[in-house]
Amino acid sequence: MRKKKAFITGISGQDGSYLTEFLLKKNYEVHGLIRRSSLFNRGRIEHLIQDPKIGKNLEIHYGDMCDGSGLFATLSKVQPDEIYNLAAQSHVKISFEIPEYTFDTIGGGTLRLLEIARSLKNDVKIYNASSSEQYGNVNSKTGGSEKTIFKPNSPYASAKCYAHNLCDIYRDSYKIFICNGILFNHESPRRSENFVSRKISISISNIIKKRQKFITLGNLYAKRDWGYAKDYVEMMWKMLQKQKPENYVISSDKSYSVKQFVEKSFKYVNINIKWHGKGLNEIGYDSKTGDTLVKVSKEYFRPLDVDYLLGDSSKAKKELGWKNKTSLDNLIKIMIENDIQKN
16 A cells, blocks of 8 residues: 655744654655755654654654745655645744745745646645634633634734645635645754744753843743643644535634743742842742742734734644643643753
8 A cells, every 4th residue: 555645834833843753644745845055944843754663654854944946846746745835933932033935935925826726637635734822812811713804913923824725725716625724832852942932941941050040031921821732733644635625723722921831831840939129120030049030021912913812723623633732831841851861
């Protein structure tokens, strides 16, 4: 029986690495796109490449979502059964600094991919990574669902809306099997270090080992729906196994502030955080020693922030069998334990 072929853009990222592991266990032949640079960026998947048993079913291709001709040549050669479009400049704050590049990788890259998909010989299925950031501040207290309108608050979110809408258009116009997965915040030890969840877990590891005195953060009151990336990637695959392509929200359906994330993280290492002051002068301190462990800096605020995000994954629960397996407390445990052991 012929192995199914999957092609993953952004394979070297957090989601790409977990998805690759998942698909290889499903006996897929996995092909991944990595942007060529002067340094190898394969740290999250190197253990898979070097594995003598499963590495033979993994092939890396070097290319760029901004290079349509190169992307066309690679996909024409691979002829995948499934495409998982995960590539992006994915940091929201950075998207304000490099908006054109952010749009080109996400919006332009998705358009190039969809145009190429039209020319492939087989009936390819496509998963597109949408984002909870697309909702902006219109998300209701009952949670953002597949029917909630989008009101993006950043170049990143705007580019994701463009890509999401394109996928809907190409699905309806050309009858291509395309699913948009609107995944709310999902974290892991493989999260990049410039994201707040990983910044917190690494900083706490450093504080425990007396390599660092405090953490400096931005908006402590932004609320997010946090989950574990390893749980979420299975739903990407499940979307493409359905008979009919549709869009799905994947979320924990619970919302916590950055401040609560900080408190829970310190609590795991037996430090109770108390707060004093307001705005940029607010600090978090150890209730036992009085040491300042959290500071706030304007540097880490976005020009326009999203104050509150909460998902409504009821459709995915009903149709995909989605269940959030990892609580925020357990996610924090996984991340901090990893960073303590790693560092």
